[in-house]
Amino acid sequence: MTQFINSREDAVTDAIDGLIRASGGALARLDGFPHIKVVVRNDWDKSKVAIVCGGGSGHEPSHAGFVGKGLLTAAVCGDIFASPSVDAVLAGILAVTGDAGCLLVLKNYTGDRLNFGLAAERARAMGRKVNMLIVGDDIALPDLAQPRGLAGTLLVNKVAGALAESGASLDTVTAAAQKISDGARTIGVSLDTCTIPGTPKEDRIPNGRAELGLGIHNEPGVEQIDYATADGAMQAVTDKLAPLMGDTPHVALLNNLGGASELEMSILANALGQSSIAGKVSAIVGPAPLMTSIDMRGFSVTVCPATDEDIAHLAAPCGPAAWPGCVGLGAPVTQPMPDGLAMLDFTPSADPQVAKIMGLICDTFLAAEAELNTLDAKSGDGDTGSTLAAAARGLMDASDRLPQADTAQLFGAVGQELGQIMGGSSGILLAIFFTAAGEAAGQGASLQDALQAGLARMKSVGGAAVGDRTMIDALDPALAAMDQGIAAAARAARAGADSTADIVQAKAGRASYVNAAQLKGHRDPGAHAVALMFEALAQSSQL
């Protein structure tokens, strides 16, 4: 079992009950489990037009997550990726449809057409006013007579729901929703298949490839394309949409197919905002999971011509928390940096020997990036190498404007640079180390004494001592041995770093959250980095 479910059979009913439990009383379901899975507004009095949508499950929050004031009146849920039965659809219609009638929205799949169509016929035969709207917004196969219904369904439902909530007639609601349905165009791209409960995951999309033109049931996309970047994936999508967009303003809906992280979805929003179609997109819905394929790492973009009135309906407040709103799509607004952050001024100076030592240290950290990341992943978050490499790159970039010929100023400047560019605990601790060492050197301390002063300050602010499994375990003995020469310091640093592999009860840093069995036999990455640096200095003929 690789998902949080109890069984394939109970997945949908469990999820519906969970949704209702966490709805604060806004939702209810018909008493027809397990065959009849219909979620309804619990405050519904049938005085307004009912909006009923449905289809297979596995697309959460669609559709049950959109039941609520100003959106759907009822959602009819099938099993995962399977249409609900005729009886289930009929139950949903009958439960919420009063004299004002019902707009039945479905996606264009054979099963849904058959089941919803028969249910609508039966409801009409029982005297209910039912209009049926079939959404087919897919453009993956432009010559398909029956395009599939995808995330454009959400735009249709929201416009219909806002109008119905305002008291509009069935004909008015239907006409506005049909206009959105006619205008909506959707295409998606994915980097991986989804995990269907109870079914082995298919490994269909190789690394470096993506599928373009997806359905929402894990069926293969119409083509595989090369994948390198988020911008490239967005361009593949917008290249398909652009020729279909006239010159009128559009709304765009950026849909998470379920498995893309929030970080990725924001990156994709940025890509959309810089894309060739951005100029025609006046408003955006999302990024958000709206019509998912369970946990598919993919996204879709829907575009649709939209008037100010359409946008107002999409932006109208509504009950369901799953609806992300609709706002203008704009360029990133910047504000000027506040005063008070000015760097201290140092006078640049050159010293070839200092430059060589700095270069040697920086090269050591750059070469060790992967090794240190791997070591850090045993006890922390795997970024020690990247953090030190970034610092090394930053210092090398800054090298020409550093006061190389004045040790006190140089330490202060290095401390300031590291505080600016490095981040992370090691960054601030090293900034404190160098700033304090620079202060001591400025007051006439020897090199060894100045570095010892920095070490003392770092211990005090950071709260770590020798034996706590930090870089101090290498730095402390190395600095103590410096008066015996750099080779002795390197040996002391190495011994100290190696000793951290036996420290299984870390007292400071992220390793302190990790249990002993995980730590045993792995050196602390910070201590190892310090030892690598001293060893590089000792092995260099320049010293």
Add this chain to the structure above:
Amino acid sequence: MTQFINSREDAVTDAIDGLIRASGGALARLDGFPHIKVVVRNDWDKSKVAIVCGGGSGHEPSHAGFVGKGLLTAAVCGDIFASPSVDAVLAGILAVTGDAGCLLVLKNYTGDRLNFGLAAERARAMGRKVNMLIVGDDIALPDLAQPRGLAGTLLVNKVAGALAESGASLDTVTAAAQKISDGARTIGVSLDTCTIPGTPKEDRIPNGRAELGLGIHNEPGVEQIDYATADGAMQAVTDKLAPLMGDTPHVALLNNLGGASELEMSILANALGQSSIAGKVSAIVGPAPLMTSIDMRGFSVTVCPATDEDIAHLAAPCGPAAWPGCVGLGAPVTQPMPDGLAMLDFTPSADPQVAKIMGLICDTFLAAEAELNTLDAKSGDGDTGSTLAAAARGLMDASDRLPQADTAQLFGAVGQELGQIMGGSSGILLAIFFTAAGEAAGQGASLQDALQAGLARMKSVGGAAVGDRTMIDALDPALAAMDQGIAAAARAARAGADSTADIVQAKAGRASYVNAAQLKGHRDPGAHAVALMFEALAQSSQL
């Protein structure tokens, strides 16, 4: 590249710009990219208390996604899983802090403590009123002196933000936020590690196991436990929380660590609502992604004693769409099924020969479940076998109440049963088939003619003909050959089913969305199922 990013280096800045683009003008950022990554409210006039939060990125929507009216005033973002620099934090404080002062909220990690602490000191030295609040809600390691900050941070921020928006003083805001921070207790569980941009994914958690007591930086949980079901995972979490909860009402926050699907999160909400602590939980926030570990398939539960006033602050409307609200946690409400769904009444009757044939057919579909699912996965959504097996189980359950001795009634009853229990396109098409066949038989047609009438009706409603790669490709020739005996019908069905492997341009059903190369060489699962059934009947000595 397995994620939608452009490069590890640009991931956070791209995501911030995407967030701001899609904010409708509500957000801005300081002009300090790439080192200074601070997101601020774009409408801020410094007249109220500023709420500033921050930390490493990779926890989206935390924290930048919560900047907005009634929540955070500014978010200071580090690189992925790395604390922001002192200068970045200081820039964030200075940008939004006016005379009313600033509450600086951070999670208890060494790096954040150092950077935020130094920045707060520098801001105070510049005359700003800054209160600092360190959240440490983790209970994974109960004896840890410095518990980590986790999703409880969101409760702290929301209460602080609501109070600040109402015009409360810094001391009032701080006291209310501190009370929430003191009361919040969080623990999480995960089925997989997360994907850190630019770093190979670690395969640390074997199938059937889960990690309990997670941080939010992909560090290992404090223990691995057996994993079987969502209910079991929730129990592991609530067993840790229960002993720490007194008798006062609590709010619970159900947090998606990033990679659990919406379906799973609703199932977990259902599990929470049935757990041992449910009686003490009066309100719930979520389920929603609030404090993620990028795309980790896991969740955390935070509980915190909450007064009515606290709940009001958590439920207060706010700008950020990422905040899911706070509502009562209740039992699933049900409404009675509507009238009009009554089944037609059939008089049960027994016929041992009919019962045997039905049993043989049902056994055939039960035995073929996995084979048919696998075949369907080549062209559709992989559920043909499960759908038919469910139908077979349902019919066998209903066997005793079927009118076995009356062919016309039996067909009608089977049609009605399949319409009720089966769902999916095949369900409704078979319901139409049997209902029409029953009607014809009732009017005196022979068995073969009655079945032919059913076939004709199914073709008409479904819109498919021979050659369209559907079950009709086997059913049509089989029924035509029935007058030559069941063996001939089986041979015709098999030939028809086999012919579908060469039909690469499907015209009906989900296979019509799949390209030719995907279909070539794979039989249509519906046609194959029909052939299996006729073959089983032909091979049986009972006929």
